[in-house]
Amino acid sequence: MSRQSRSPWLVVILVLFVLLLLPFAYGVVGDSESLGRFKLTVSLFRETPNTSVSNDFQHPAQFSIVQVIAGDRDVPKAQVKNVARLIKTNASILQTTLGQLPSSKTKVYLYSTQKQYKRVAKSAFPASQVAWVLSETGGFTVASTVYIPLYKYSNNAFIADTLMHELTHVTLNSHSLTPKMPEWMNEGLAWYNGTQAQERIDEEASQQTRVRLFQELHKAQSTGELQSIASESVAVAQDNLPYNVEFQDSLGVSYLIRRYGINRLGLLLRELKHRSFSECFQMIYGKSAQQFQNTFTGLRPVGNAEFQWSYPPSAILH
Ligand SMILES: [Zn+2]
Numbered sequence: 386m387s388r389q390s391r392s393p394w395l396v397v398i399l400v401l402f403v404l405l406l407l408p409f410a411y412g413v414v415g416d417s418e419s420l421g422r423f424k425l426t427v428s429l430f431r432e433t434p435n436t437s438v439s440n441d442f443q444h445p446a447q448f449s450i451v452q453v454i455a456g457d458r459d460v461p462k463a464q465v466k467n468v469a470r471l472i473k474t475n476a477s478i479l480q481t482t483l484g485q486l487p488s489s490k491t492k493v494y495l496y497s498t499q500k501q502y503k504r505v506a507k508s509a510f511p512a513s514q515v516a517w518v519l520s521e522t523g524g525f526t527v528a529s530t531v532y533i534p535l536y537k538y539s540n541n542a543f544i545a546d547t548l549m550h551e552l553t554h555v556t557l558n559s560h561s562l563t564p565k566m567p568e569w570m571n572e573g574l575a576w577y578n579g580t581q582a583q584e585r586i587d588e589e590a591s592q593q594t595r596v597r598l599f600q601e602l603h604k605a606q607s608t609g610e611l612q613s614i615a616s617e618s619v620a621v622a623q624d625n626l627p628y629n630v631e632f633q634d635s636l637g638v639s640y641l642i643r644r645y646g647i648n649r650l651g652l653l654l655r656e657l658k659h660r661s662f663s664e665c666f667q668m669i670y671g672k673s674a675q676q677f678q679n680t681f682t683g684l685r686p687v688g689n690a691e692f693q694w695s696y697p698p699s700a701i702l703h
Contacts, residue, residue: 423455423462425469429476429486449486451493451552456505456532459497464535468495471545475582478549479556482578482642484651487552488559490529502534523547526554542587550579565657569614569678573634577642580635601628602684615678636683645670 429449453469455462472493480486496502499519506518509527518525524533524547531551538544553575557563563571584591605611605628612626614637642650649669656665666674 422458423460423465425453425465427451427453427469427472429473431486432477432480448489449491450489451487451491453493453495456494456496457498457501460495460535461497465495467541468493468533468535468544468548471541471548471582472552475545475549475585476552478578478581479552481647482574482581482650483553483556484654485556485560487555488529490559491531491552491555492529493531493533493548493551495533495535497536499534499536502532502536505532524551526551526558528558529555531555540587542583542590545582545586546579548579549582550575553578560654560658562654562657566662567615567674567678569634569637570662572631573614573636573638576631576635577638598629598632602633602682604628606682606684611682611684613679614681614683633683637678637681640681640683641670 427450429451431447431449451469451472453465453472455465476486494505496505503515503519506515506525509525509532510518519534522534523537523543524531526532531548531554533544533547533551535544538547554563554571557566557571557574580591580595583594602611605626608627610627614630614634616626616630638650653665653669656669660668663674666672666677670677
């Protein structure tokens with residue numbers, strides 16, 4: 386068919402079709418469409434399960450989609466691509482620890498300035514907490530949406546740490562597990578997964594951070610300020626205690642994995658859909674959850690304090 390003989394209607398339809406496709410071509414989404422913000426879609430595939438690891442939920446998703454979106458016009462496309470790549474290359478950490486990928490509704494918004502991050506913080510937190518969120522957080526999650534203040538980061542190890550931390554929250558939220566577990570396990574799992582990602586990229590920096598955080602715990606122990614992981618119940622604890630409580634929480638998770646194996650953690654998360662945390666913990670670890678969280682500090686107790694938990698060799702924890 387020659388160009389001249391083509392129906393004008395066909396041309397109109399083709400033009401309309403191309404216009405309809407434009408939003409997808411530019412990767413814009415939702416209310417960002419009119420602003421033309423850059424978006425990338427990351428497809429995550431469940432890795433073939435190792436037959437020796439049965440750390441699965443009953444119906445684990447084989448496939449998941451995460452959208453990475455420039456929250457404002459000044460976020461460079463290269464950074465959106467970088468974050469998408471970090472999610473893709475580290476998602477196996479989530480699968481290994483949680484037995485599941487984040488839900489396909491997951492969105493990760495990136496912000497280039499404090500002004501833009503403040504805008505979303507104001508919509509998600511009470512006015513009294515906004516200043517704290519701006520100064521103290523490296524990102525936050527609401528249901529399946531993650532907000533990252535990209536301007537705070539100077540290297541991929543820390544970005545990957547935050548991404549896996551927040552995507553842990555997304556994954557637990559999407560399976561309605563967050564309200565069923567104590568705060569120490571929620572934040573402990575997030576911190577544990579974040580650290581795994583950081584270690585992959587910059588092992589030395591990760592080890593240095595770990596040494597510093599352990600020093601804080603030892604110092605708190607010497608001054609009598611070291612509490613058990615049960616103290617991680619409100620955000621205030623983070624400010625009131627002279628050490629990082631989320632790091633301490635992660636030692637609780639790390640202890641359970643090293644002492645009893647990753648499979649039992651997967652079993653706990655699976656059973657948690659049907660039973661209370663106390664029931665699951667007792668059934669799977671043969672111990673009282675209450676007793677564990679009231680006595681576990683991440684360090685061996687000093688003096689002659691009764692020692693309930695057989696810790697792995699100190700070289701592993703320290
Ligand atoms: Zn967290």
